[in-house]
Amino acid sequence: MKQIIIDMDHVMADITAHYINWYKERTGVEVDRSALIGKNEVAAFPESEMVRNFLYTPDFFRTAPVMEGSQQVIKQLHKYHQVFIVSAAMEFPQSLKEKYDWLEENFPFLSWKQFVLCGDKRVIKGDYMIDDHLKNLDFFDGEKLLFSSPHNMLIEGYTRVNNWQDVADILLTNEMITEAKTLDTVEG
Amino acid sequence: MKQIIIDMDHVMADITAHYINWYKERTGVEVDRSALIGKNEVAAFPESEMVRNFLYTPDFFRTAPVMEGSQQVIKQLHKYHQVFIVSAAMEFPQSLKEKYDWLEENFPFLSWKQFVLCGDKRVIKGDYMIDDHLKNLDFFDGEKLLFSSPHNMLIEGYTRVNNWQDVADILLTNEMITEAKTLDTVEG
Numbered sequence: 001m002k003q004i005i006i007d008m009d010h011v012m013a014d015i016t017a018h019y020i021n022w023y024k025e026r027t028g029v030e031v032d033r034s035a036l037i038g039k040n041e042v043a044a045f046p047e048s049e050m051v052r053n054f055l056y057t058p059d060f061f062r063t064a065p066v067m068e069g070s071q072q073v074i075k076q077l078h079k080y081h082q083v084f085i086v087s088a089a090m091e092f093p094q095s096l097k098e099k100y101d102w103l104e105e106n107f108p109f110l111s112w113k114q115f116v117l118c119g120d121k122r123v124i125k126g127d128y129m130i131d132d133h134l135k136n137l138d139f140f141d142g143e144k145l146l147f148s149s150p151h152n153m154l155i156e157g158y159t160r161v162n163n164w165q166d167v168a169d170i171l172l173t174n175e176m177i178t179e180a181k182t183l184d185t186v187e188g
Numbered sequence: 189m190k191q192i193i194i195d196m197d198h199v200m201a202d203i204t205a206h207y208i209n210w211y212k213e214r215t216g217v218e219v220d221r222s223a224l225i226g227k228n229e230v231a232a233f234p235e236s237e238m239v240r241n242f243l244y245t246p247d248f249f250r251t252a253p254v255m256e257g258s259q260q261v262i263k264q265l266h267k268y269h270q271v272f273i274v275s276a277a278m279e280f281p282q283s284l285k286e287k288y289d290w291l292e293e294n295f296p297f298l299s300w301k302q303f304v305l306c307g308d309k310r311v312i313k314g315d316y317m318i319d320d321h322l323k324n325l326d327f328f329d330g331e332k333l334l335f336s337s338p339h340n341m342l343i344e345g346y347t348r349v350n351n352w353q354d355v356a357d358i359l360l361t362n363e364m365i366t367e368a369k370t371l372d373t374v375e376g
Binding site for chain 2 (some may be wrong): 065096113114118119120126
């Protein structure tokens, strides 16, 4: 059993898709995901100040779409490891309760005991950290898994996971996956 | 420079005094602090269910009195060390924003980057942890300082700090204290 630290934004929540959707609703302009590659996640949008303001807007974090595959894989990780969800949310205090509610809705198998909302992740310890930002991974003493996101695609030198299947391949054995499927069938 | 992890309730916030005040306002009964020694902090009150409910009541955490000496000593610690405020607040999601606001009001020299609100402190690393609960200290790899509170007064075998002066004596050198006083004079 390993202690696994999982980031929210761009890892459990598809914040890039959320930016693109909110931006299109407000400007009519559909920014292509490929246009964001290697760029600061906010500054890459033509009207970047608008996107920056999304982060302070009530309901932005509460309504973020769930990252594909995250629910299934985290459910399995939670069965065999000690999972903690750690989000650097403190810059946006309105997001604290929203992130709690979002986790409760979308990851109901987790407990509040597994949630951490902080300002800086240099206080966090564990065996693995899954995160899209080097500012978080670089202070971590355990294994670092860089979760791919348009803004970090040009970074080299880190163990990269491109999606949740990649995470499962590293942190779940075939026996765990088979057993989890059996348990799911039994539990219905 | 050390990384110092500081708890909020019963360490920065005088929750015992707050319980006693709120209880007196609602029942007319003044519970003496000495009657709480060695007992569970909530169960020690005659109508303990009422006190338990305080924890879920809006404004309870927002209006807690500041622990004597904590502002002065933490201000000095912040000058010479890397301070993080870590509170197990997640059981009471209404408290998340209240704790943020309380810290901003009473410890304005700290930044949101130094705040951590979590469910369980076993993910936290640092050089020192100042806390009133063994459930937090026991998972910590660094030096543990048990901050005295009525509920923990019968516990033995830990390095105990009875007040913020005791913390200063351990974590601040005479040179730091003298320099901090000089800086305060210069800063006005």
